[in-house]
Each structure stands twice: as C-alpha cells, then as structure tokens.
Amino acid sequence: SQAAWCELPSRVLLVLTSQRGVQMYDSDGSTMVFWHALDVPEHPAAHSMFARGISAAGGHFVCVGTSFGAVLVFDIPPKGTNVTLSEVLEQHRDPVTDIAAEQGQAPDGAGDLVTADDSGALCLWSTGEEFTLLGKIPGSGSTCSSVRLWNGIVAAGYGNGQIRLWEAGSGQIRAQVSAHARWIYALDLAPLTGKLLSGAEDSFVHVWKLSRNPDTDDIEIQHCHTECVTDTQVCGARFCDPAGDTFAVTGYDLSEILCY
Numbered sequence: 001s002q003a004a005w006c007e008l009p010s011r012v013l014l015v016l017t018s019q020r021g022v023q024m025y026d027s028d029g030s031t032m033v034f035w036h037a038l039d040v041p042e043h044p045a046a047h048s049m050f051a052r053g054i055s056a057a058g059g060h061f062v063c064v065g066t067s068f069g070a071v072l073v074f075d076i077p078p079k080g081t082n083v084t085l086s087e088v089l090e091q092h093r094d095p096v097t098d099i100a101a102e103q104g105q106a107p108d109g110a111g112d113l114v115t116a117d118d119s120g121a122l123c124l125w126s127t128g129e130e131f132t133l134l135g136k137i138p139g140s141g142s143t144c145s146s147v148r149l150w151n152g153i154v155a156a157g158y159g160n161g162q163i164r165l166w167e168a169g170s171g172q173i174r175a176q177v178s179a180h181a182r183w184i185y186a187l188d189l190a191p192l193t194g195k196l197l198s199g200a201e202d203s204f205v206h207v208w209k210l211s212r213n214p215d216t217d218d219i220e221i222q223h224c225h226t227e228c229v230t231d232t233q234v235c236g237a238r239f240c241d242p243a244g245d246t247f248a249v250t251g252y253d254l255s256e257i258l259c260y
Contacts, residue, residue: 006054021037036255057073061086062076071089071090101113106169107151110167120139122137145184161202181200186238193210203228208223229251
C-alpha cells in the first residue's frame, strides 16, 4: 500500500507496507533486512487489515501505522538485521493514514512527530528512547489523508479538499484553506524553503509557501503555482529536491510519472 525511504543517520532503508505487514530492505532493494507480520485479532473486524504511514523518527527509529490504530515503533541498529519492535503507540481509535517527522527545526516544546488517522484526528509526539504524547487534535469528520511537519508547523490535507495548518506545540489551528474540490491524496514539503505541494482527485496540483511572520510569529500560507493534470485523479505528488524547485506527479491508472 505504501513505500518510503527512511533516512537514518547510520543507514537508509526502503520500507514497504501491505495488507500482510511491514518489509524493510537495504537502500538498493537487494536484501530484505526485516519482516514484521501484522497480528491477526481473534475476532477480525469487518474492515481489512493493513499497514500504512511510514516515517523515520528520533534518530534510530522507524514508525509504521496500522489499520487498528496502533503505531509500531521499530528500533533500527546501525547495521545488520537485528531490528526490534521497541514500542506500540495506542492513541488512535481509527486506522492510521499517515505519519510525519519534523523536517526543519522544531521550536521549544513542540512535538517532532505527528500521526494522523481516518477520523481526521492528529497526535503530536516527542520522540526519544520513549515516545511521549504531547497533544491530540480531534477529528472533524473528514479523513486526514496526508500530513507533514516543518519548523513546528503541522500541515494536514483532508478528504474534503481542505489544508489546515496547526501549531505543533499548542495544537492551535492557524490557517485553513479550501485548496481542492475533491479528496487530497498527497502533501509534500520542501524542507529548505517551506514550499508545500498538494495533489488531489480534482486533477489539480498546487504549490504553496509556508512561513512565519517575523513580527507576530503567525503562520502564513501563500499560493505560488497550479498545474492541471488533465483527466487524471492525482494520487501521488512529491518534490524531487530539498528546495522544491521540481516535483513529480502520478495518478490512478497512470503508468507514467510526470515531472515539472
């Protein structure tokens, strides 16, 4: 269901999630480092089981979300295959949709990891040898499909086409934009510049700019650019460089990756 590079200080892993569990590979994909099967509950619920949401965190951890709302925290050794499940974070009551770690410099007291779920709820965490829940932002009835964290700003995309910006320290909402007409499937952040990329089912891709007002410290969002991928429900969008000068897009039933 998902694939992501997890860049740790000592190594880079390719992490895959599926209905069966979590696979971790060396960066070139040649060697499977670790496999974690999802536990089948005694009384399976009506919904299917899967893992979804992947992020490196806290220096030597990889976090993966599950359909039963748990976040699995794996401790990754500097080399070798001795990966261990060090902690299970159980704060979400709905399937986890996305996980993001801080990509800039977190202000004092702000969380450096955010997890999102199908109800739209967000959990803010401080990572370390033990993960600490700093705050919870309740859902508002619309799925949070994608989330990013940059300089203490949580950027979340929702199924109703909105982008909302929150303070990672206080959990206060700072901005809300009706960015798309349909479900947002992808958000990405360029850590060097604060550019935000959003792609949705309405076939549009937008580039935004996040910033903090130096006088008031308010979070501001500015629209920079729009691309329409004709007759395509955009389901994937990523910046190709840390400054956000180029980005790549793909869609349902599309065997191509379009680069801009």
